[in-house]
Amino acid sequence: xxxxxxxxxxxxxxxxxxxxxxxxxxxxxxxxxxxxxxxxxxxxxxxxxxxxxxxxxxxxxxxxxxxxxxxxxxxxxxxxxxxxxxxxxxxxxxxxxxxxxxxxxxxxxxxxxxxxxxxxxxxxxxxxxxxxxxxxxxxxxxxxxxxxxxxxxxxxxxxxxxxxxxxxxxxxxxxxxxxxxxxxxxxxxxxxxxxxxxxxxxxxxxxxxxxxxxxxxxxxxxxxxxxxxxxxxxxxxxxxxxxxxxxxxxxxxxxxxxxxxxxxxxxxxxxxxxxxxxxxxxxx
Numbered sequence: 630x631x632x633x634x635x636x637x638x639x640x641x642x643x644x645x646x647x648x649x650x651x652x653x654x655x656x657x658x659x660x661x662x663x664x665x666x667x668x669x670x671x672x673x674x675x676x677x678x679x680x681x682x683x684x685x686x687x688x689x690x691x692x693x694x695x696x697x698x699x700x701x702x703x704x705x706x707x708x709x710x711x712x713x714x715x716x717x718x719x720x721x722x723x724x725x726x727x728x729x730x731x732x733x734x735x736x737x738x739x740x741x742x743x744x745x746x747x748x749x750x751x752x753x754x755x756x757x758x759x760x761x762x763x764x765x766x767x768x769x770x771x772x773x774x775x776x777x778x779x780x781x782x783x784x785x786x787x788x789x790x791x792x793x794x795x796x797x798x799x800x801x802x803x804x805x806x807x808x809x810x811x812x813x814x815x816x817x818x819x820x821x822x823x824x825x826x827x828x829x830x831x832x833x834x835x836x837x838x839x840x841x842x843x844x845x846x847x848x849x850x851x852x853x854x855x856x857x858x859x860x861x862x863x864x865x866x867x868x869x870x871x872x873x874x875x876x877x878x879x880x881x882x883x884x885x886x887x888x889x890x891x892x893x894x895x896x897x898x899x900x901x902x903x904x905x906x907x908x909x910x911x912x913x
Contacts, residue, residue, distance in 0.1 A: 633657065633658065633659050634656075634657075634658045634659070634697040634698075634825075634826055635658065635659045635660070635661065635695055635696045635697050636653050636658050636659075636660055636661070636696065636697060636698050636699075636700060636825050636826075637660075637661045637663055637692060637693055637696045637698070637699045637700070637728075637733070638650060638653075638660060638661070638662050638663065638700050638702060639663045639664075639681075639683065639689070639699060639700065639701045639702060639703055639724055640663070640664060640683075640701070640702035640703035640704070641660070641662040641663060641664065641700075641702060642662060642664045642666070642668045642669075642670075643702060644778070644780070644782050644783045644784065644814065645702055645739065645775075645778060645814060645817055645818065645821075646662070646702045647670070647782075648780065648814045648815060648817070648818035649700060649702070649817075649818040649821045649822055650662065650676060651818070652815075652818040652819050652821070652822035653822045653825065653826075654673060654675060654676070655822075656822055656826060658675070658822075658826070659675050659676075659677075660675060660676045660677070661676075661677055661678075661679055661692050661696065662676060662677070662678045662679065663678075663679050663681045663689065663692050664678070664680070664681070665680065665681070665682050667680070679691075679692035683703055683720040683721075683723050683724050684715075684719075684720065684723065685723070686723035686724070686726055686727045686730075687727075689723070689724060689727035689728075689731075690727045690730050690731050691731075693727055693728050693730075693731035693733050694731045694732075696728075696731070696733050697733070697734060697735065697825070697826070698733060698734060698735035698736065698737060698825040698826070699724070699728045699733050699735075699736050699737070700737040700739070700821055700825055701721060701724050701725070701736070701737070701738050701739065701763075702739050703717075703720055703721075703724070704717065704739070704741075705717065706752065706784070706899070707891065707894055707896050707898075707899070708751070708896070708898065709881065709886040710886055712751070713751050713752055713754070713755035713898075714755055714758075716755075717752070717755040717756060717759055718755045718758050718759050718762070720759075721738065721759035721762055721763060722759070722762045725738075725762060725763050725765075725766045725767065726766065728766070728767075729766045729767070734828075734829065735767070735769075735770070735771070735825065735827075735828070735829045736763060736766070736767040736770040736771075737770065737771045737772075737773065737821060737824050737825050738759070738760065738763045738770060738771070738772050738773070739773050739775065739821070740756045740757075740759065740760050740772050740773065740774045741753050741756045741774060741775070742774045742775060742776045742836065742837075742838065742907055742908075742909070743774075743902075743905045743906075743907065744756035744757040744759075744760055744774055745757040746758050746761065748905075749901050749905075750898055750901040750902045750905065751898045751901075752898055752899075752902055753902065753905070760772050760834075764832065767829070768832060769829035769830060769831055769832055770829065770832060770833075771824040771825075771827075771829070771832075771833045771834075771835065772832075772833065772834045772835070773817070773820065773821060773824070773835045773837055774834065774835065774836050774837060775812055775817050775837040775838070776809060776810045776811060776812050776837065776838040776839070776907050776908065776909065777809045777810075777811040777812070777848075777907060778811070778812055778813075778814050778817055779811045779812065779813055779814065779839075780813060780814030780815065783814060785811075785848075785852075786852060787892065788892050789849060789852040789853070789856070790852075790856060791892045791893075792892070792893070793853060793856070793858055793860050796860070797860060797861055798860060798861050798862075798863050799849055799853070799860040799861070799862050799863065800863050800865060801845060801846055801849065801862055801863065801864040801865060802845065802865060802867075802870040802895070802900065802903055803845070803865070803866070803867045803870055803900075803903060803904065804864040804865065804866060805844055805845045805846030805849070805862065805864050806844055806845070806846070807844065807845045807903045807904065807906075807907070808842055808843070808844055808845075808906055808907065808908050809842070809843055809844075809845065809848060809907045809908065810838035810839055810841070810842050810843075810907065810908040810909055811838075811839050811841075811843065811848065812837050812838050812839040813839065816837070816839070817837055820835065820837060836909045838908065838909040842908050845903070846862065846864075849862070867900070867904065870895075870900055870903075871897065871900055873895065874895050874896055874897045874899065874900045875897055877889060877894055877895055877896065878896050878897055881894060881896075
């Protein structure tokens, strides 16, 4: 009789995590959802929730014991009180150390498409350093670098919805010229599930992107059409975008991160990220 694989999803209650959970369930897995807060959705019989915090590696060891693999999905897109070196890098170091201590065979890390320790963006720089930490403990780990992930309940789709719900104008940073190669969340989830169940024989770095390249303006228009809304586009040059981002950043800090909702916030580092080409292949 074959053993049923047990997969731990760290940060599994989020957008990509929930999709990955269903992809793993379809493959007959038992799943351990690991997060600080209890899921707001009902869990199938094959899924158990474990309260743990990546800031405290000791809390992760017990849920990891007996697992076939760990998928690390935790990501924070803005530095609000804590730098990315803590919320991304140290979080990943703690998680991968705990998995190694618990003798988990395989580790899958969800990074970002432009991840590099030399990236001008602090977010993708921290992601790049986190990748190196993962490879230190798991030389044959799988690192997935997704482009912009699209789907119902995802951050991009929610942000466009909230930004245009009551405002007649849609701002386009950098004149709306930033390019993306978005990928559907189900495609990402299927890839992660497959990799979690594949015995680790070599190091893998997977670039996950969809078949088409779009500008930010085109993506915004697509989402507005889906929402059946018409808005006036206001393209802003990069220097104006930077000024707005710095103003938001200062105001956010002065108000102890309580005034500006996350969906409205734009930070200087996010502007740096927008200026990078978030694509795998050039358009034909």
